[in-house]
Amino acid sequence: MIEVRELTKRFGRTVAVDGLTFHVKPGLVTGFLGPNGAGKSTTMRIILGLDRPASGEALVGGRRYDRLRHPMREVGALLDAGAVQGGRTPLGHLSWMARANRIGGDRVVSVIEQVGLAGVARKRIGGFSLGMRQRLGIAAALLGDPGVLLLDEPVNGLDPDGVRWIRELLRGLAAEGRTVLLSSHLMSEMELTADHLVIIGRGRLIADTPMRELTAVRDVFVRSSRAGDLAAALSAAGGTVTAENGGGLSVRGLDPAEIGDLAARHAIPLHEVTPRGASLEETYMRLTAELTGGGADR
Amino acid sequence: MIDALAAEWLKLRTLRSTSLVLGVVGVVVGLMALLAWYAAHLWDGLPPGQRDRLEVSSLPELTNWLASLCLAVLGVLAFSGEYGTGMIRTTFTVLPSRGRVLAAKAGVVAVAAFCAGLAAVLATYAVGRLIIGDRLIRGQSTEALSRQLPLFLAMSLSIAMFALLGLCLAAITRSAVAAVAVLMAVWYVVPIIVNNIPAPWNERIGSILPGALAGQLAGTGNPQSVGGALLSPPAALAVMVAWVAVPYAAAAVLLARRDA
Numbered sequence: 001m002i003e004v005r006e007l008t009k010r011f012g013r014t015v016a017v018d019g020l021t022f023h024v025k026p027g028l029v030t031g032f033l034g035p036n037g038a039g040k041s042t043t044m045r046i047i048l049g050l051d052r053p054a055s056g057e058a059l060v061g062g063r064r065y066d067r068l069r070h071p072m073r074e075v076g077a078l079l080d081a082g083a084v085q086g087g088r089t090p091l092g093h094l095s096w097m098a099r100a101n102r103i104g105g106d107r108v109v110s111v112i113e114q115v116g117l118a119g120v121a122r123k124r125i126g127g128f129s130l131g132m133r134q135r136l137g138i139a140a141a142l143l144g145d146p147g148v149l150l151l152d153e154p155v156n157g158l159d160p161d162g163v164r165w166i167r168e169l170l171r172g173l174a175a176e177g178r179t180v181l182l183s184s185h186l187m188s189e190m191e192l193t194a195d196h197l198v199i200i201g202r203g204r205l206i207a208d209t210p211m212r213e214l215t216a217v218r219d220v221f222v223r224s225s226r227a228g229d230l231a232a233a234l235s236a237a238g239g240t241v242t243a244e245n246g247g248g249l250s251v252r253g254l255d256p257a258e259i260g261d262l263a264a265r266h267a268i269p270l271h272e273v274t275p276r277g278a279s280l281e282e283t284y285m286r287l288t289a290e291l292t293g294g295g296a297d298r
Numbered sequence: 299m300i301d302a303l304a305a306e307w308l309k310l311r312t313l314r315s316t317s318l319v320l321g322v323v324g325v326v327v328g329l330m331a332l333l334a335w336y337a338a339h340l341w342d343g344l345p346p347g348q349r350d351r352l353e354v355s356s357l358p359e360l361t362n363w364l365a366s367l368c369l370a371v372l373g374v375l376a377f378s379g380e381y382g383t384g385m386i387r388t389t390f391t392v393l394p395s396r397g398r399v400l401a402a403k404a405g406v407v408a409v410a411a412f413c414a415g416l417a418a419v420l421a422t423y424a425v426g427r428l429i430i431g432d433r434l435i436r437g438q439s440t441e442a443l444s445r446q447l448p449l450f451l452a453m454s455l456s457i458a459m460f461a462l463l464g465l466c467l468a469a470i471t472r473s474a475v476a477a478v479a480v481l482m483a484v485w486y487v488v489p490i491i492v493n494n495i496p497a498p499w500n501e502r503i504g505s506i507l508p509g510a511l512a513g514q515l516a517g518t519g520n521p522q523s524v525g526g527a528l529l530s531p532p533a534a535l536a537v538m539v540a541w542v543a544v545p546y547a548a549a550a551v552l553l554a555r556r557d558a
Contacts, residue, residue, distance in 0.1 A: 049394050050387055051557040066394035077391050083384030087314030096312070097392045100305035140388070 001026055001179055002047060002148060007056035009042055009203075016042045017053070018203035024181045026147070029174045031194030031211070032183040035288055039203040040183045041079070044152055048077055060148055072101040076141030077150045081133040081157070086126025090117050090136050093125060094143060103144050111139040116165075130157030138166070148179040155189055167193045187281035191215065197280075201288050214283045220256050223248040223272035230268045237262050248272070302393055302402035310406050315375040319368050323418050326364045330357045330422045334429040341433050353436040355522055358446075361422040362415070362453040362512060366460040369411040370481050373464030376407050378474035387558050396553040400469060404546065407465050408458045415457030419450045437522065449516040456512035459538050460485070463508065466545035470552055484508060493524040501526035511538045 002024035009017040017039040024030045034040050045051040047058040049066035057064065060075050068074055084093060094108045112121050115135040120128070125136065134157055141149055149170075155163045170193055174180045181198075184190050190197075197214060199207040207214070221244070224230045231241045231249055239254040251259060256273045263270050310316055337354040344352060380386040393399050423446065430438055439446060463484070467477035484507070492503045503526070504510055510525025514534035519527035529537060 045387075045557070048391050050390055068394065071394055072392060079387060079391075080384055083388050085313065085379055085383050085385050088312045092308070092312035096305045096308035097388075099308055100301050100392050102301055 001061055002150075002181060003059045003062075004043065004047070005056050005058070007043065007046060007058060008054045009039070009046060009051060010054050016203055017046070019056070020200060020203060020205055021056075022198045022205055022208050024179055024198070025196070026179040027174055027177050028195040029170050029180045029182060029193055030196045030198060031190045032181055032198050032200075033187075033190065033284060034200040034206075037202075038200045040200065041152055042203075043200070044077075044079060044150055044181075044183070047150060048075070048079070050079075070101040070103075070144065072097060072103065072144035072146065074144070074146050075148045075150065076144060076146040078134075078137040078141045078154055079150075079152045081130065081137040081154075084125050084133065084136065086124060088125055089122050090125065090139070091121045093136065094140060097140060097143060101144055107143060107145070111142050114142065115139040131159060131162055134158055135162070138169075146178075148181075149173060150181050152183050153185070154182065155184060155186060163189060187279070187284055191280040199284065199287055206287050211280070215277045215280055217275050217277050218252075219276050220251045220254065220259060221248055221272065221274040221276050222251055222259060222270065224263070224268055224270050226268050229266065230263060230270075233262055233266050233268065234259065250276075299398060299402065302395075302398045303405050305393065306399070306402040307406045310376055310403075310410060313375070313379065315379060316372060316410075319372040319375070320414055323365050323368050323414055326361055326368070327418055327421045327425065330361055331425040331429060333357065333360075334426045337435055337438075338430050338433055341435055349434070350436060355437055356439065357426040358419045358422050358450060358453065359522060361418050362457065363509065365415050365418045366457050366509065367481070367485050369414060369457050370460040370464035370485070371478060372411065373407045373461035373466075374468040374474055374477040374481065376403055377465055377468035378472065378477060381468070381472040382474065390558045396558075397550055400546070400550055400553055404462055404465060407461050411461030412454045412458040416450065416454040419453050423450065449512070449518050452512040452516035455515065455538065456508065459508060459511070459541055462542045463545060466542070466549040469549035470545065489524045501528060505529050506537050508538070508541050511541075 004020055004022050007017050007020045008015070020039070020043060032040050042051060046053050047060065047065060049064065060068070065071060065075065090112055091108065094112065095105065098105060098108050112118055115138050117132065117135055117139065120132070125133065128136070134154055138154060141151065155166055158166065167189070170180050170182060174195070182194065191211070194211055196210050197207060198205070222230065227249060231243070234241050234251055234254060237254065237258070240252040242250045244250055256275055259273055260270065333354065334357060337352070341349055341352055380389055389399060390396060423443065426438065434440065464477060464481055467480050468474065471477050489504065489507050489509055492507065493500055495503070504524065505514065505526035505528040507525050510520050510523060510527065511534045513520040513523065514527055514529045515531050515538065517531050
């Protein structure tokens with residue numbers, strides 16, 4: 001459980017986070033979205049006690065992060081996979097973290113295996129690709145077997161296998177009852193991974209909603225060789241019918257079964273019946289349009 | 299705190315720059331051996347009447363002087379390396395108490411610098427005695443190790459002081475370049491300037507410069523140095539502590555206040 005309450009953070013005269021309040025619940029993957037400069041990373045840094053808020057607070061499991069005795073055992077974080085010293089090996093990098101939080105050395109070996117770095121555990125990090133660094137960062141986040149995970153853009157630089165691996169990993173961790181907060185700019189990936197979304201813009205909350213509400217069925221797309229007759233029949237049955245530019249009809253107010261039955265009753269052939277939901281990308285663009293429409297001001 | 303110390307010790311050990319700096323300290327000892335050999339060679343070639351005109355700076359003192367800078371750089375890199383890569387945020391996520399991180403880093407850097415410094419000074423003394431043997435070269439002490447040990451321990455303390463100064467400067471400036479620049483000033487530039495200001499201020503200020511403290515702490519003075527020697531051993535120790543405590547306090551306050 002992560003609680004962010006009335007959080008405000010300024011950098012000079014710029015307000016990065018502006019009275020932000022939201023909760024991240026256990027058992028779900030919560031996606032954290034927003035345009036560049038929306039305050040996502042700042043919020044995550046405040047949750048982790050790295051930045052001091054001007055006002056408000058961020059609590060993890062009811063406590064401030066910097067009050068946790070062994071924070072890695074309660075919160076696993078990946079902020080910036082590049083923030084490692086290249087001279088160390090994965091084994092060395094994870095060992096000092098484990099030592100600092102009284103985590104056993106066997107756990108270091110097991111997370112290295114879990115993220116698929118066993119073959120390079122004794123190689124210097126300096127020669128790693130971004131994808132390998134992401135895996136190392138995820139190993140660090142998992143090291144203390146924490147109940148809360150915070151990951152900032154973890155799929156950056158990963159190959160399709162890696163992206164899929166993270167998705168399944170995070171969904172599995174949430175299914176075990178853990179709290180997972182995940183930021184990403186990849187909408188299609190977020191749509192597959194997250195159960196819940198927190199969208200912010202200019203430091204303020206725009207939406208805090210289950211994924212299925214954002215991507216709910218919007219209309220049904222229908223094609224027929226007798227589109228005119230079908231449109232009349234559907235309208236008579238209470239549907240709202242709009243002809244689309246490329247041919248075909250957009251029908252609202254009737255579900256695919258009702259449309260099919262109606263067409264059969266009137267002996268109208270159907271060539272296509274497709275229920276359409278808004279993609280997360282479309283919804284996100286609509287929600288953040290007024291923020292980004294003003295041009296790049298940051 | 300034990301956990302933080304153990305973690306910082308692991309970090310210092312696995313940092314590439316640590317072995318690099320210690321390697322340079324080894325090279326310094328090697329250079330001293332070379333210098334001892336050259337001095338012995340010169341001494342042997344001189345007619346007996348002219349041999350007392352040959353003077354060579356005390357080799358352990360030269361090692362002390364150079365090792366001070368090397369280990370101060372080690373102190374700088376123990377902190378600045380983390381700022382350069384963003385690793386500092388990882389460190390503060392793993393160990394959220396910044397005061398504890400600073401204390402743990404200071405602890406491991408001080409111990410490492412003291413031990414490395416002592417090893418370098420003792421090694422220099424040993425190879426110097428071995429090579430020079432019973433030749434009476436001016437500047438080279440022929441006293442037994444037991445008589446010189448207080449000075450060598452004072453030198454090691456002084457080296458640890460330089461290392462801590464470097465660590466704190468890096469924490470304050472968050473930049474290796476800035477921290478090393480300040481160090482170079484304190485280690486080399488300021489003593490030269492101070493040496494050239496009118497008496498009695500050259501000696502007064504020269505006595506409290508960090509490079510002049512080891513000799514004063516051991517009670518041997520600074521016969522071959524530009525530094526003064528007006529302080530009693532306890533006063534020298536107090537000034538040594540101040541050279542660490544003031545930057546340490548500044549670093550602690552800044553670390554606690556600043557966003558990481």
